[in-house]
Amino acid sequence: MAKTAKAPPDVAKLTKAQARVEHLRLALELEGHDKRYYQDDAPSITDAEYDALRRRYGAIERRFPELVTAESPSQKIGAAPSGRFRKVRHAVPMLSLDNAFAEQDVIDFVGRISRFLKLGDGKIDFSAEPKIDGLSMSLRYEGGELVTAATRGDGAEGEDVTANIRTLHDVPQRLKGRNLPDVCEVRGEVYMTKQAFLALNKKQVEAGEAPFANPRNSAAGSLRQKDPAITASRPLGFFAYAWGEMSAMPEATQSGMIGWFERCGFKTNPLTRLCHSVEQLIAFHRKIEQQRAELDYDIDGVVYKVDRIDWQERLGFVSRTPRWAVAHKFPAERATTILRDIEIQVGRTGSFTPVGKLEPVGVGGVIVQNVTLHNEDYIKGVGGDGEQLREGRDIRIGDTVVIQRAGDVIPQVVDVIIDKRPKSAKPFHFPKKCPCPLRTDVVREETAAGEEGSRARCSGEFACPFQKIEHLKLFVSRRAFDIDGLGEKQLQYFFDEGWVKEPADIFTLQKRNAKLKLEEIEGYGETSVRNLFAAIAERRRISLERFIYALGMRHVGETTALALARGYGSWKAFHDAALKVAAGDEEAIAEMDALDQIGDTVIRSVGAYFGESHNRGIVERLTRELDEIIDAEKPKRNSAVSGKTVVFSGALERMTRDEAKAGAERLGAKAASSVSKKTDYLIAGPGAGSKLADAKKHGVTVLTEDEWLKLIGE
Numbered sequence: 205m206a207k208t209a210k211a212p213p214d215v216a217k218l219t220k221a222q223a224r225v226e227h228l229r230l231a232l233e234l235e236g237h238d239k240r241y242y243q244d245d246a247p248s249i250t251d252a253e254y255d256a257l258r259r260r261y262g263a264i265e266r267r268f269p270e271l272v273t274a275e276s277p278s279q280k281i282g283a284a285p286s287g288r289f290r291k292v293r294h295a296v297p298m299l300s301l302d303n304a305f306a307e308q309d310v311i312d313f314v315g316r317i318s319r320f321l322k323l324g325d326g327k328i329d330f331s332a333e334p335k336i337d338g339l340s341m342s343l344r345y346e347g348g349e350l351v352t353a354a355t356r357g358d359g360a361e362g363e364d365v366t367a368n369i370r371t372l373h374d375v376p377q378r379l380k381g382r383n384l385p386d387v388c389e390v391r392g393e394v395y396m397t398k399q400a401f402l403a404l405n406k407k408q409v410e411a412g413e414a415p416f417a418n419p420r421n422s423a424a425g426s427l428r429q430k431d432p433a434i435t436a437s438r439p440l441g442f443f444a445y446a447w448g449e450m451s452a453m454p455e456a457t458q459s460g461m462i463g464w465f466e467r468c469g470f471k472t473n474p475l476t477r478l479c480h481s482v483e484q485l486i487a488f489h490r491k492i493e494q495q496r497a498e499l500d501y502d503i504d505g506v507v508y509k510v511d512r513i514d515w516q517e518r519l520g521f522v523s524r525t526p527r528w529a530v531a532h533k534f535p536a537e538r539a540t541t542i543l544r545d546i547e548i549q550v551g552r553t554g555s556f557t558p559v560g561k562l563e564p565v566g567v568g569g570v571i572v573q574n575v576t577l578h579n580e581d582y583i584k585g586v587g588g589d590g591e592q593l594r595e596g597r598d599i600r601i602g603d604t605v606v607i608q609r610a611g612d613v614i615p616q617v618v619d620v621i622i623d624k625r626p627k628s629a630k631p632f633h634f635p636k637k638c639p640c641p642l643r644t645d646v647v648r649e650e651t652a653a654g655e656e657g658s659r660a661r662c663s664g665e666f667a668c669p670f671q672k673i674e675h676l677k678l679f680v681s682r683r684a685f686d687i688d689g690l691g692e693k694q695l696q697y698f699f700d701e702g703w704v705k706e707p708a709d710i711f712t713l714q715k716r717n718a719k720l721k722l723e724e725i726e727g728y729g730e731t732s733v734r735n736l737f738a739a740i741a742e743r744r745r746i747s748l749e750r751f752i753y754a755l756g757m758r759h760v761g762e763t764t765a766l767a768l769a770r771g772y773g774s775w776k777a778f779h780d781a782a783l784k785v786a787a788g789d790e791e792a793i794a795e796m797d798a799l800d801q802i803g804d805t806v807i808r809s810v811g812a813y814f815g816e817s818h819n820r821g822i823v824e825r826l827t828r829e830l831d832e833i834i835d836a837e838k839p840k841r842n843s844a845v846s847g848k849t850v851v852f853s854g855a856l857e858r859m860t861r862d863e864a865k866a867g868a869e870r871l872g873a874k875a876a877s878s879v880s881k882k883t884d885y886l887i888a889g890p891g892a893g894s895k896l897a898d899a900k901k902h903g904v905t906v907l908t909e910d911e912w913l914k915l916i917g918e
């Protein structure tokens with residue numbers, strides 16, 4: 205979200221006390237952004253905004269070096285790996301690049317290098333390359349064979365995504381050529397083309413899933429799949445541009461290495477050029493910026509690297525970045541246009557998103573017609589923490605607005621030009637009633653903490669037609685009932701015709717087809733109707749966790765649904781409990797509360813859902829149509845560790861931490877994330893760190909991974 209709150213005071217004018225406070229606040233903010241970007245693939249600010257925060261953070265540290273600690277985000281790269289995949293320690297750390305924004309920064313960069321190498325007027329050659337906005341990958345080849353592929357992670361340790369990377373066409377399983385060094389680590393960028401990204405997002409939305417914000421996130425999301433078949437179905441490319449451990453160097457220059465990568469069977473970026481002066485570097489930047497919009501992949505700048513590798517080695521690194529390379533970023537892409545209207549979109553849970561309808565305008569080669577305006581406060585010029593946005597300027601219909609696309613495909617309104625505001629400009633009045641025919645009252649959405657949030661929602665739940673259709677879309681989506689041949693388009697059609705009004709209706713379609721005659725609908729035909737009915741019939745047996753997820757209760761996503769399914773084991777047990785919770789039965793509430801990962805928000809939501817007779821009817825009619833809701837594996841009560849609280853820390857060798865936790869939970873143990881006096885066992889691998897000390901303090905039994913496996917009998 206673009207926050208143009210009051211400009212912060214000049215760093216040069218900060219007192220030390222002010223600097224300390226801001227330094228701490230920025231550190232927390234940057235850590236949060238790093239986590240959202242690297243682990244969740246869901247950044248909440250644009251790259252340009254992130255860079256601005258980092259710049260200010262760096263400026264404060266330069267003025268007050270005593271504030272720098274080993275924990276400072278400036279000393280780390282990205283965030284720790286997310287724990288879903290086995291970890292891989294990089295033989296050579298994967299580092300980051302320093303940024304240059306202005307031409308003067310580039311001149312300074314070259315000057316610094318020249319002074320460091322004591323070259324006088326001597327010339328330095330640079331390899332100039334586009335900076336691909338994807339995610340970096342390290343590919344390790346031993347004896348010419350691909351053995352591991354790892355993400356960058358925090359730079360020291362990444363995630364093992366070998367199985368997924370093997371599905372990429374651009375990554376050779378075996379290096380071509382002779383006399384290959386025994387160990388070669390080839391590094392580069394995995395990316396998704398813009399075209400593939402748009403097609404994938406269309407599919408995501410059709411399947412009722414959240415669209416990705418940009419190609420980078422969709423590439424990351426596609427790669428971090430537990431199932432390589434999903435990665436294989438997503439078109440990902442790879443450009444090689446760097447290396448990690450090499451048992452021998454086949455070439456003496458960066459440009460030579462690029463040629464070598466090609467001979468080994470890799471793609472390298474075709475726009476890469478050798479430059480011999482600062483002027484040529486800057487000309488390269490301009491030329492690539494002009495071509496940016498036409499490229500079918502996102503780039504966010506260019507990278508200059510000292511070409512001679514012996515010089516790179518002499519120049520070395522300053523904390524997290526090499527002295528011999530810099531990323532010369534592009535400014536964010538902006539455009540000015542007129543806001544014609546504001547429409548309200550109603551989501552599955554009834555939440556309203558105001559969407560700005562723009563006079564179409566080109567921003568960085570993409571025609572933009574819609575912008576999200578987030579919520580009522582955002583339009584008024586108030587941010588999530590009550591801070592001012594756009595210096596408090598509100599957004600009115602008829603206003604001239606500045607929109608920005610910074611790497612992201614979804615644009616933002618960064619400013620309103622008040623001087624151009626026409627007399628006829630209309631302030632937007634947020635609706636008090638849902639735009640659905642029921643005209644239900646609008647309430648403020650609750651935040652996860654149970655407070656009133658800034659978003660408005662319709663109070664009609666499934667009685668609201670907008671929510672009905674959104675719920676149906678969720679119901680048939682891949683992670684719920686996953687009904688082949690019943691995509692969003694067909695569903696909308698059936699809904700508009702009044703043939704499918706609620707989930708149970710899907711299962712009675714075949715019975716009613718003598719009258720409906722689906723095969724007569726254009727584009728359908730007998731075979732597809734037969735296939736559709738077969739796909740529906742197959743889903744009359746469904747796992748409990750999918751079933752609970754498919755009910756569409758607010759705050760009950762896939763993970764929560766799984767936790768509820770595991771907690772109760774059977775549909776009957778869950779259903780009985782949910783009805784009691786809805787009736788305010790304290791014992792049932794306490795029992796739900798005791799389940800792992802379930803808290804107040806979910807309990808309130810389950811209660812609200814089953815408290816509505818309308819919803820109970822939907823559920824009852826649906827369960828009547830099903831053959832079986834398959835029980836979930838309930839945690840064992842009589843294992844060696846049932847009822848115990850365990851914590852896993854450090855690196856595990858035989859399984860990922862998530863697997864270990866899930867295994868412990870299946871055996872009836874509670875897997876916690878920090879050690880306290882309630883902890884029974886700490887299972888500590890190498891690098892367990894502070895948790896070991898905590899365990900000692902609280903007298904907690906410490907086990908090795910093997911001892912743990914023995915204890916649980918594996």
Ligand code: IVH
Pocket residue numbers: 298299300301333334335336337338339340356393445446507526529531
């Ligand atoms: S060189 C020691 N070259 O940018 C630095 N990086 O901000 C090695 N990137 O983590 C990186 N295109 O993910 C290099 N042509 C290029 C690049 C590139 C994109 C990414 C890479 C890196 C990040 C640094």
